[in-house]
Amino acid sequence: MIVINAPRGIKDRIPPEEDQFLALVSIAEKHLGQAGFKKVGLPIFESASLFTRSIGVETDIVEKEMYLFEDKGGERFALRPEGTASLLRLAIQHHLIEPARITRLSYQGPMFRHERPQAGRLRQFHQVGAEILGTITPQDNIDLLVVIDSISRELKLPGTTLFINNMGCSRCRPVFRKALVEYLETHQSGLCTTCKKRTETNPLRVLDCKVEQCQPVIERAPSIIDFLCESSRLHHEAVCSGLRSLSIPFTVNPRLVRGLDYYTETTFEFVSDALGSQSTWAAGGQYDGLIGQLEGPDVPGAGFAIGVERLALLAEKAGTLMPAHSHTQDISILPLGELAVPIVQSLIREIRNEGISATGIFGTTKIKQGFKQAERDGSRFLLILGEDEMARREIVVKDLLTGEQTPFPLSPLAGLIGYIRSVRSQEKISQLS
């Protein structure tokens, strides 16, 4: 027999990682809630066609990274590679989109892409995402950036740059695309083999190529910003001036091309130089045609997703990850002798009902091992119930931090409960200061 390990690219979270991870998710959710986003629960898998129709058939995500499977009825499903398509499906199905109004929804959970894992890249990773649906203004794009920026500030994320671009709209993007293709066709000799192919299939992606050979061609390529129509240009300028007046620093990057086909107008990426080569920790943008493309009302939307594992890497570097508490449990209780066992069991239940965490130590009657187990439990207190204590109808409470030892009556328990609570609240106060 061979031991079974987690599948490649899956990150197990062992204590205290999971607590830190969930704390990070709830910090992000707190900021989203303050910005008026209502949470939705999205399924882990969807009809495969949802993603091919939204993300784009030519993209790597759809072409080679989806986890596809058939159920017993022969239906084709995919583990979701991203949240936006799924959220839009939900919003359309339940008629949550009011064209004349704004709907703000957020989601959180694992996403799946079959890629080679590396630093900051997993096959199962988590995103916290948000979408604004309805009549999108530049101010909505700015608000998305404000939310991400406030999360970044709370966590004091190191080395972050915000890159902004505008992909144009349904009118001006084709004009730019045509100009770009013409330019690329006359400069084929300067391009790498994949970019030669991309000239046909997905010319905008050439701008994002990092191959050394392509850089001179890319640098002299036409810039989307120069091709924006009047309304897109105003949109772009409104976003930029809005960010300036909010003192949110940013860099316009006309070569910023997102990997999903549906983006129009504003797109953005938050990049940190404190990550490895997978340096984008949050990204998003506007999508004018996508909702209509999924047979919903023909209105735009805009949104973003944060990569929680990447956020965790940054928060750890910043020292703002929730600290691993020294005491994760309030008390451990050690019964000494058969007679003490049932008393301890009912005691545990009573104590837990008071909102105090407690476990019993039933595997040993050696007091020394009891202490060691209490430490492993992460308990602040060890309660000992032996024959002497039972004779006196008492239980001994040992504070493992101070070494202080106090007997309390077994009934009523109020004295013991009050004592634990007072020490615990002092502990919390000292942690805050």
Place this chain on the structure above:
RNA sequence: GUGAGUGUAGCUCAAGGGCAGAGCACUGGUCUGUGGCUCCAGGGGUUGGGGGUUCGAAACCCCUCACUCACCCCA
């Protein structure tokens, strides 16, 4: 999908052809119902797996698997 690097005790790592080791962790004792510190002792390994070279392989060669990083791509 491609490339490079690394796989030795639960963890971090030594040993670079000649007896497989240390620190931490774990168990017991010192200390019979009072932990953390000290000191002492102990359990733990087919050196990722398979094959080859050799009198002899953890080490050298081949294959394979896994992990890591990078390309690609992206959160």
